[in-house]
Every structure is written in structure tokens, then in C-alpha cells.
Amino acid sequence: MIESQSVISPANHKSMSNQVQEIATDCDKLPERFIRKEDEEYGNITNPSPAEIPVIDVSLLTSSSHLELGRLKSAITTWGCFQAINHGIEGSLLDKVREISKLFFSLSAEEKKKCLREEDDVEGYGNDMVLSDHQTLDWTDRVYLTVLPKHQQRLQFWPQNPNNFREVVDEYCSKIESINEIILKSLARSLNLEENCFLDQYGPTANMFARFNYYPPCPWADKVLGLKPHSDGSATTYLLQDKELEGLQILKDGQWFGVPIVPDALTINVGEQIEIMSNGIFKSPIHRALVNSKDQRISVAMFCNPQTEKDIGPVDALVTDDRPRQYKNVTFSLDFYFENYQQGLHGIATMSNMHKEILVNILMERPILLSRLVINLNHVQDTQSLIELAVLSFAERREKASRKQERIRSNRLVIDVVSGDSTKIMCGLCSASTSDTSVVAVLVCGHVYHADCLETRTPYEDRRDPLCPVCVDSHSAN
Numbered sequence: 001m002i003e004s005q006s007v008i009s010p011a012n013h014k015s016m017s018n019q020v021q022e023i024a025t026d027c028d029k030l031p032e033r034f035i036r037k038e039d040e041e042y043g044n045i046t047n048p049s050p051a052e053i054p055v056i057d058v059s060l061l062t063s064s065s066h067l068e069l070g071r072l073k074s075a076i077t078t079w080g081c082f083q084a085i086n087h088g089i090e091g092s093l094l095d096k097v098r099e100i101s102k103l104f105f106s107l108s109a110e111e112k113k114k115c116l117r118e119e120d121d122v123e124g125y126g127n128d129m130v131l132s133d134h135q136t137l138d139w140t141d142r143v144y145l146t147v148l149p150k151h152q153q154r155l156q157f158w159p160q161n162p163n164n165f166r167e168v169v170d171e172y173c174s175k176i177e178s179i180n181e182i183i184l185k186s187l188a189r190s191l192n193l194e195e196n197c198f199l200d201q202y203g204p205t206a207n208m209f210a211r212f213n214y215y216p217p218c219p220w221a222d223k224v225l226g227l228k229p230h231s232d233g234s235a236t237t238y239l240l241q242d243k244e245l246e247g248l249q250i251l252k253d254g255q256w257f258g259v260p261i262v263p264d265a266l267t268i269n270v271g272e273q274i275e276i277m278s279n280g281i282f283k284s285p286i287h288r289a290l291v292n293s294k295d296q297r298i299s300v301a302m303f304c305n306p307q308t309e310k311d312i313g314p315v316d317a318l319v320t321d322d323r324p325r326q327y328k329n330v331t332f333s334l335d336f337y338f339e340n341y342q343q344g345l346h347g348i349a350t351m352s353n354m355h356k357e358i359l360v361n362i363l364m365e366r367p368i369l370l371s372r373l374v375i376n377l378n379h380v381q382d383t384q385s386l387i388e389l390a391v392l393s394f395a396e397r398r399e400k401a402s403r404k405q406e407r408i409r410s411n412r413l414v415i416d417v418v419s420g421d422s423t424k425i426m427c428g429l430c431s432a433s434t435s436d437t438s439v440v441a442v443l444v445c446g447h448v449y450h451a452d453c454l455e456t457r458t459p460y461e462d463r464r465d466p467l468c469p470v471c472v473d474s475h476s477a478n
């Protein structure tokens, strides 16, 4: 299997002692760790086309007119996001949210570090968690907090300064909660579904996380990324943009579009969980943030999610003969999402959609149809580090799964991405080696097959969840 010395566990790796803000004020050469890699370019950075993201009037979504619902559906299916106006949050509260964020980041390093996150945790103040030598770091510092459920708030990481921080966040959070309910119901109604069908998957204690993003000015702005391309693992995200400075971009049809600032609007996007619940009708958009050479930029993202550890899946009414189930049920775990996010796996956004889909499937434990397992291993060399990380993450979970070996049924397929060593791997069915260009699948038990061989052997109805022929045979022999 793949060598993964280049992958470093958080425990073995010292986090960056300096936050990006400190580096920005005290360095005359861009540290290499921040230089974006070629496979993270994917598009034209200097002249992004402005995005014509629909502006949706939230107050009209609850009216009997279906016009705004139609516009909402069109916005989400086209862009995955929209600019929400008349959402019920006063401009003065939005200003306060921006203000507490700016005030916090303007404090001394010592004061801010009172909220410093722990080395192997995401909650609190800090920059990227460093898990791999290959990881490109984002030019951003952030404060990341659990805001809901309230009993899970870890107040030791909440800024005490400015002293109204908590009060403002709590107020903002309860307003976002109300809007989120309207949006989830409206998304369901826009698909002619019962309005609670998404909300019903939430469980009694929905989660909300707040991320205060701070992008210091960067003299080498075109060499770094504020936030690498990613799609949000949330159900829905409510982004409060900087009042003056643009920086958010959305990828659509292979092109980056700058998201304009609409005064007092919230930029709302669906995340991967709504993508799953909607059986792929709504797609979680890939987006990234650029930085400015002269000015700082802030943004505040509120990530709304079902209860942690709640099983979610496509809504029954959206699974039809014409549109079979595209995702198996998943349990959303924040640790899992962040582990992969921080390791740079959101860099997969720079791969072809197909490769991205495959890797996201590995990481999100989604099903992959064998017919989609078409990968030319030569093609993935640039993204080797990402793939190594994906494999490592897979290997860890495989080890856990192997402890439940009595379950013969594999719960997931992954691509074998071991391009360097692929000739040494034998197909468990035809016993021929896999070659550089083979289309290869690894089952969770670790057995490797040519996708064609496995597909031929697997009944159609089991293709999302194939039995492992080798395990089945050895089981019946016993």
C-alpha cells in the first residue's frame, strides 16, 4: 500500500506558532507554505467575472405567491446560492457582528491568544491546522465556535473582548435559526415537497457553528488563497460578507465568478448535507476566498446542521425510477469533516468534477456507483498528496471496519489511488495485476478488484454496496 510518511498526525506536528496576521506584519518574503499550488489555481484569478447571483426576497418566500419560490429553486440549482434580502435581521445587528469581529482581530496577539485553539482541535482562535507537509496554508486567521446547541458552547474559546461578543453572537444566532427554518421549508416547497421534509431530518438539537474569518492584507495576494476551493459540509451556510471588500468567488461551469457585495444581504448557500437530502438536485457550490494586497477583509459564516451524529439521507419522495438514490445515508461528524478539510482535501475542488466526486465520496462515505469508477491513474499525479491523505484516512477507517469483520458486506467502495505501486496489486477476481491505467476499486475490507470484474460479478441492485467476493468465499468455506 501507499507510503505515507509525508502525512503527519497532529500530535507529531507543531502548529504554526504565528498566526497569519503576525506573519503578514512581519515578513519580507512569502513563506512557502502559503504559496498556492498549481492544481489549486483552476481559473483566472485577476479578472473573475462578476456573478449574477439571484437576489431573493426572503419575506416573499412565506407568502402564497410561488414566484419567489421558483426563483429560489432556480438560484440553488444554478448557483447553489443566493443573496438574501429582507431576511428580518436589522442592518444594525449585521454591523455589530462585523464590528465585534474586527475588534477582536485588532487586539494584541497576546489578548487574542487567550482564545487560542488547541493543537488538534478546530474550536477557538487560530489558523490552519497543520497535518501534512503537502498542505498549502490559507492566508487567514479565524475564530471557530460551536454556537448551538447552547450546552455545547465551549466558552473558554469565546472572546471576552470585546465584552459584548457573546451577547451579539447569541442574538445573531437566534435570528439565523429563524431564517434557516424559513429557508429549509422554502427549499422543500420549491420542490413540491412537504415543507418539513428537510427539517424532519434534523433531530431535536440542531447544530450551528460560527466562523469569523479574518484575511490580513497580503503583499503577494495573487500567490496565496484566503480560503482554498471547498464546498461546505453544512446543510446550509449563512455568510455575512465584508461591507466594503469583495473576495468570495464561486465556481460555476469551470469558471470562477466574483460574488458582489449586496448591502445588508446574507449570501446563503446549500452545503453537502442538503445536497444529500435533495438526492443531488441541489448541489453544494464550490467556492473560495481571495485576499487583498492592501486591505484586510472579514467575513462571518454560520454553518447550520442537523444534530451531530444524526443519520441523514435523500428524502424518500426524491428517490424515483428516473432519479435513483444517489447517496447513501451518512452521519455528519464535524471532526471527520474538519480532519479532511484541514488536510487540504478541499483542494479536490481543483480536480475534474469526476475525480472530486470520487474523493468526496470516499471522505463523506457516500456510495459510488461502479459505473462512475473511471479513473486514469496517470491523471492524478499532481494531486498525489491529496490522494495519499484520502487513502490514509480510508486506511484508518478500514482498520476500524475490519474489527467488525463478521459484516461481510462492504459499506463503501473507493478508488485505488496507489498510482506509484499499482502494478503490485492483484485483482481479487481475475488475479491479473492492476496497471497504471486500470480502473480499480478497493472495498472497505481491503480487497482490490478491477472495477469491470467486480461490476460483472455484482448484481445490479448491490452495486452501490457490493459484497466482497473474496470475503464471501472465505466465509462460506468456513
Ligand SMILES: O=C(O)CCC(=O)C(=O)O
Pocket (backbone or CB within 6 Å): 211, 213, 227, 232, 239, 241, 247, 248, 287, 288, 289, 298, 299, 301
Ligand atoms: O470569506 C468568505 O467569503 C468565504 C468564507 C467561507 O467560505 C467559509 O467560511 O466557509
Ligand SMILES: [Fe+2]
Pocket (backbone or CB within 6 Å): 230, 231, 232, 287, 301
Ligand atoms: Fe465556505
